[in-house]
Amino acid sequence: MKTTKIDYKNILYPPGGILLWILITMELITFGVALIVMVINSKDDPQLFHESRLHLNTTFGAINTIFLLTSGFFMATTVHQYHQNNYKKAGFYLNLTMIGGLLFLIIKSVEYYMKIQSGHGMGANSFFMYYWLLTGFHVIHVIVGLVILLFLKNSLKKEKTETEDIEASAAFWHMCDLIWLILFPTLYLII
Amino acid sequence: MKKKDIYTLALLIVLTLTTAIFSTHLNHLKYVTVIILGLSAIKFMLVAFQFMELKKANPFWKSIIVIYLILFVTIVSVSL
Numbered sequence: 001m002k003t004t005k006i007d008y009k010n011i012l013y014p015p016g017g018i019l020l021w022i023l024i025t026m027e028l029i030t031f032g033v034a035l036i037v038m039v040i041n042s043k044d045d046p047q048l049f050h051e052s053r054l055h056l057n058t059t060f061g062a063i064n065t066i067f068l069l070t071s072g073f074f075m076a077t078t079v080h081q082y083h084q085n086n087y088k089k090a091g092f093y094l095n096l097t098m099i100g101g102l103l104f105l106i107i108k109s110v111e112y113y114m115k116i117q118s119g120h121g122m123g124a125n126s127f128f129m130y131y132w133l134l135t136g137f138h139v140i141h142v143i144v145g146l147v148i149l150l151f152l153k154n155s156l157k158k159e160k161t162e163t164e165d166i167e168a169s170a171a172f173w174h175m176c177d178l179i180w181l182i183l184f185p186t187l188y189l190i191i
Numbered sequence: 192m193k194k195k196d197i198y199t200l201a202l203l204i205v206l207t208l209t210t211a212i213f214s215t216h217l218n219h220l221k222y223v224t225v226i227i228l229g230l231s232a233i234k235f236m237l238v239a240f241q242f243m244e245l246k247k248a249n250p251f252w253k254s255i256i257v258i259y260l261i262l263f264v265t266i267v268s269v270s271l
Binding site: 008009010011014015016021025028029032035036039040042043058059061062065066069070072073075076077079080170171174177178181182184185186188189190191 | 192193196197199200203204207208210211213214215223224227228231234235238239241242243244245247248249251252255259262263266267270271
């Protein structure tokens with residue numbers, strides 16, 4: 001293992017690396033603009049958007065938020081343990097991080113299944129088109145994040161992980177949290 | 192485990208439940224949308240600054256996140 005000291009105060013070295021932070025910024029802008037367009041679009045038929053939003057399960061959304069936030073907490077703990085050279089503990093918390101992500105995907109699958117069963121597919125109306133596209137793209141990010149964490153777990157086992165690897169993986173995982181933290185209130189709570 | 196991270200997670204869970212309760216039971220209030228967006232913005236900042244350790248980063252990255260949040264919350268609040 002190679003734990004290097006990084007000067008985070010340098011503009012070129014934010015925690016996770018500059019390339020990942022450029023990606024995070026672009027992703028946040030993309031999702032943010034899509035949500036703003038949806039809100040502006042909802043003005044054409046506010047009743048339809050509001051009634052459609054009421055078909056979403058707020059409890060599922062809130063539970064999923066808690067799963068992702070808890071998973072993010074375990075990811076932060078993984079990085080902390082790694083910096084303390086506690087690699088076994090780091091591996092343990094990384095497992096908990098992945099379990100959080102998997103639970104999120106399970107709840108989301110149940111929610112998707114219920115939506116399809118009740119006839120609220122992507123073509124149901126404009127609101128559900130936004131709902132499926134935005135949450136679908138977010139789910140893809142979570143799946144990609146889980147694959148990255150799986151590779152990280154493997155390299156931690158082989159003791160080949162470097163500080164940059166673990167911090168970049170953590171930053172990507174937290175990005176999934178950040179995207180969900182703007183999707184959840186806009187889609188589930190305020191429209 | 193860092194104590195500060197545990198407190199942050201507890202606060203994040205409380206804020207999540209608060210926004211859900213506001214949306215389902217207090218949606219008749221005039222400024223409920225702004226309150227929900229404001230609380231969500233606080234959650235966003237907590238994750239970015241505490242869990243992602245943005246607090247250690249160069250002010251440029253901190254300001255990008257803060258400006259993004261201000262713009263997002265303002266535009267959504269005004270558009271609704």
